[in-house]
Amino acid sequence: MSYQVISTRPAARGKVYYNVLISEGQIIILKLDPNASQEAIDSNIEEYLFAINQENSNTTE
Amino acid sequence: MTVYYVDYQNGNDAFVGTNFASRKKTVHSAATLAVGGDEIRIMASPDPTLVGTGIVTDRPGMNSSIVIGSQEITFSGVTGFTTITMANHGFSEGDTIGIYGNTAGRFLDGTWEINNVTTNKFNLVNYNGVGISSGSGGRVVNLTQKRILLDTAVTQNIASFGPRTTPWTASTNVVTTLQTSISDQTTDTRYTEHDRSDMISPNATFTTGKAAFYTLPSTLDLSAYQQISLRVKHVSGNTNTSSPYSNYSLRLCTDTIGNTSVHTVNLPARGNNGTSSIFKPITVDFGTNLNSAIRSVALYIDTDLGAQQIAISNIIACKDSSSPDSLTLTSLVGLNTTSNNSNKEWYTIESINDRRILLNLGDLRYPPKATNGAGGSGAWFGNNAGSNNIYKRETIEVFNTSSSPADPGPAIRTFTSGTFASNYSNNIIISGGWDRTNMTTQTGMTYLDSRIYFGYGMVIAHNFISLSNIGIVRFFTNLLQGTGIKLENMVDFISCNGPNLETASGASVVGCVNVKLIAAGAVTGASLLNQGASWNDGTSPCDITFVGYIQRAYYSNGANARARFTRFNAFIGGGSDATIDIPTGNFSSDYVTIFPGGGSVATGAGIRSQSNNDIPGLQAQVDDQVKIGICTMGSVGTIGIWGRNASKISVKEHNYSTGRSSFGSYYGNVLFANYSLRADTGSRILVGAGGTVNRGVDIASGSIYLNNLQINASPEVSFSVASGGNLYSKNHDGVSGEFYNVLAGAYVITEDITTRHTASGYSWKIECVNQNYDAEFMIAKVAASASTSITFKLYCYRASSTGSNARLKVLGNNRIAGITSDTFSSGLSGAVNTWEELSLTITPSDDCVAEVFLVLDFSGTHTMYIDDFSVT
Numbered sequence: 001m002s003y004q005v006i007s008t009r010p011a012a013r014g015k016v017y018y019n020v021l022i023s024e025g026q027i028i029i030l031k032l033d034p035n036a037s038q039e040a041i042d043s044n045i046e047e048y049l050f051a052i053n054q055e056n057s058n059t060t061e
Numbered sequence: 062m063t064v065y066y067v068d069y070q071n072g073n074d075a076f077v078g079t080n081f082a083s084r085k086k087t088v089h090s091a092a093t094l095a096v097g098g099d100e101i102r103i104m105a106s107p108d109p110t111l112v113g114t115g116i117v118t119d120r121p122g123m124n125s126s127i128v129i130g131s132q133e134i135t136f137s138g139v140t141g142f143t144t145i146t147m148a149n150h151g152f153s154e155g156d157t158i159g160i161y162g163n164t165a166g167r168f169l170d171g172t173w174e175i176n177n178v179t180t181n182k183f184n185l186v187n188y189n190g191v192g193i194s195s196g197s198g199g200r201v202v203n204l205t206q207k208r209i210l211l212d213t214a215v216t217q218n219i220a221s222f223g224p225r226t227t228p229w230t231a232s233t234n235v236v237t238t239l240q241t242s243i244s245d246q247t248t249d250t251r252y253t254e255h256d257r258s259d260m261i262s263p264n265a266t267f268t269t270g271k272a273a274f275y276t277l278p279s280t281l282d283l284s285a286y287q288q289i290s291l292r293v294k295h296v297s298g299n300t301n302t303s304s305p306y307s308n309y310s311l312r313l314c315t316d317t318i319g320n321t322s323v324h325t326v327n328l329p330a331r332g333n334n335g336t337s338s339i340f341k342p343i344t345v346d347f348g349t350n351l352n353s354a355i356r357s358v359a360l361y362i363d364t365d366l367g368a369q370q371i372a373i374s375n376i377i378a379c380k381d382s383s384s385p386d387s388l389t390l391t392s393l394v395g396l397n398t399t400s401n402n403s404n405k406e407w408y409t410i411e412s413i414n415d416r417r418i419l420l421n422l423g424d425l426r427y428p429p430k431a432t433n434g435a436g437g438s439g440a441w442f443g444n445n446a447g448s449n450n451i452y453k454r455e456t457i458e459v460f461n462t463s464s465s466p467a468d469p470g471p472a473i474r475t476f477t478s479g480t481f482a483s484n485y486s487n488n489i490i491i492s493g494g495w496d497r498t499n500m501t502t503q504t505g506m507t508y509l510d511s512r513i514y515f516g517y518g519m520v521i522a523h524n525f526i527s528l529s530n531i532g533i534v535r536f537f538t539n540l541l542q543g544t545g546i547k548l549e550n551m552v553d554f555i556s557c558n559g560p561n562l563e564t565a566s567g568a569s570v571v572g573c574v575n576v577k578l579i580a581a582g583a584v585t586g587a588s589l590l591n592q593g594a595s596w597n598d599g600t601s602p603c604d605i606t607f608v609g610y611i612q613r614a615y616y617s618n619g620a621n622a623r624a625r626f627t628r629f630n631a632f633i634g635g636g637s638d639a640t641i642d643i644p645t646g647n648f649s650s651d652y653v654t655i656f657p658g659g660g661s662v663a664t665g666a667g668i669r670s671q672s673n674n675d676i677p678g679l680q681a682q683v684d685d686q687v688k689i690g691i692c693t694m695g696s697v698g699t700i701g702i703w704g705r706n707a708s709k710i711s712v713k714e715h716n717y718s719t720g721r722s723s724f725g726s727y728y729g730n731v732l733f734a735n736y737s738l739r740a741d742t743g744s745r746i747l748v749g750a751g752g753t754v755n756r757g758v759d760i761a762s763g764s765i766y767l768n769n770l771q772i773n774a775s776p777e778v779s780f781s782v783a784s785g786g787n788l789y790s791k792n793h794d795g796v797s798g799e800f801y802n803v804l805a806g807a808y809v810i811t812e813d814i815t816t817r818h819t820a821s822g823y824s825w826k827i828e829c830v831n832q833n834y835d836a837e838f839m840i841a842k843v844a845a846s847a848s849t850s851i852t853f854k855l856y857c858y859r860a861s862s863t864g865s866n867a868r869l870k871v872l873g874n875n876r877i878a879g880i881t882s883d884t885f886s887s888g889l890s891g892a893v894n895t896w897e898e899l900s901l902t903i904t905p906s907d908d909c910v911a912e913v914f915l916v917l918d919f920s921g922t923h924t925m926y927i928d929d930f931s932v933t
Contacts, residue, residue, distance in 0.1 A: 006828075006922050007830070007924075011777075011794065012793075012796040012799065019830045024832075025783050025831055026782075027779065028757075028776035028778070030776050032775055044775055048776055051735075
């Protein structure tokens, strides 16, 4: 999976923002636990991309 | 003031109607006489009675079907041992499921209870798979959410129910077939119970007499019952049009081959306007105990009308009509305990099989199929899942008394030929629920029923009419055309298959209290279809509740459509559209609850505003097409609130949740991507006073303004340069004093205390998170006097890199009086990690309000701080 963590900053309730470039010009702001593992970041992004893909491809049954 | 009395069962429109003894039969007849200030009273339908206790599942969402994959079925020749293995199917022990479209040739399609349920497996109770093998195909859908499971059955199954493999026995010149679903996608109504009906087809040669019979597996003692209830569908052939009854009848017989008839059930005619797609529920009360030794049933052709096709389903015996538990297929059922309790909903019945009642919640024209949630939509029982007292009440069937006796109503009709009231203080009152003794007290409700989902139930063309204590059941639609109509209290529209309620262009509804639109609106895709009417006068309560399958609960389809509700509750499972869909017009509500909402598929939304029409609203909402107070929604598919096409939406408080566990809105095993908010194409969404959401915010190509909204989601925000949207979030994520802004899909702007020009307050941190993108944003509007110099200054700090730059700009080009051209300061030229001041002086030629912008020019993902803006 190809993405780039642009920067991080503290978020509310002890979380941390990850500004992530997931494709050209497309940004998502993750809100994860501090020191989130690579696997946690991967998982969050994968889940988001999977869901977006569902949204884009789904039609009524 | 004159009081008119109307009794739909024993009245006569030839009577004067001005006293109980000479009561009329229809509102229409009374309405042609009434003038402003008069009252039209309608006799109540019977009050609710206690059927017994039973289990309900409070899950109003849509359970979409799941494809049965390759080799997921393990058939067994031992009853109850066939297993379906399906990863994370989500069913629970004892659930009722429907299987449709299986082609294994083993009669798997139908309605089943399941047991031995594990995460990935379940067995079908009472199913026999004939032999051992594996199989595939079809879809399975949970039906539990529309089920009432009685603790004790109150009806007796007779015939045409449950799993069976052979049709009735045909006489000569008659063909009998088991009608089954032809696919999981079918819209051909071939059954209403299990997955089949019994069709009897006499050909043109057949004349009269016994067309077919069915031998019961064992002798039935029906002496504890007095009524027969079933569903029948006139599929094709001639039909009576001069009588409510057809030319054929169902017989209950004491011999095994349908020859010795002891009870005759005259079946209904299809009528001129009846539709061949409808299985009409009927109930016949014999008024005495039925025979104690019924051994067969038969269909007789009593008058020869040529070749016909008749389909029969779900023949049951029901108790004495005076017995509280005399449940029939024409009853309404629910948890309502009293005659006029507005807090709980009544539902029509799809089928009864022993203890299991399935409710009508889907697209009523079609079979309870697997697709599009029609089969899987759930009922709302007001957070009362579990064991409850189950009540039923009976409706009054309304026939057209003139041109076509087999056709329904309209039930409540006021034509423009009547005399109008002149204003609402002089309104005509139409009220139901008047006692069945002498109509002196209003104690209940009047439910009027077409039984065939056809015709107009209510047509109000008069002005200044108030309606109360009336239920319209199983018509096609209801139409309000007049002005000043008030749905005063407790008006139900149940299972009306067109729009449950349609308000015509130019009509106005000045208030509604306890109005419920239940289960339907499928044909036009809206339960409440606003064709350009005005809902609410801005001062009266306007409370409305929607339950059941529908693509849209509210849909404005007219340029002048406007609505101001005080409370809008939608507990629905839907198709591909928004629960509240506002292509044109205005909409506002003090409270909105959508749980779950339309759009369990990808394109759905809770609220979707699509218009940039600038139509003044009812509360001077010149700039807002959609204005909502407290919004609570969840599991609505893709997007909670969706602004499109430069629409403007303001919400005081937004609470959004999604998830499969609580309300079952999901597509197969996939939980959708959901955004709590999305602003597309120049739209603006404001959430002014917080709330909590568990899905993120998609800025897209609009602007979102948030205050104190807690976002328990990751990703929290998504945006892109290409879309270029903006987010302005104050007290961001529920934290006081936090700011989080996104500008042009490229810059994140937040408050900062680590890098400040003056060691107090905070600076603004501007972080470009996209590549090589320029943008500008307004930082001040300042009043300026003609011919007087004014200077704007701002300190900037480039962090680590000179790849970021900025200038001040004052908007000109004659867009501001007195400033003829855009004016810019110089850019930054100093070293990194130092504060540098930008300065710009203008002298306007006229008094004006100068608009000051910061123009950003970043060559990459760099960071800049700004602080201490000043004006001299």
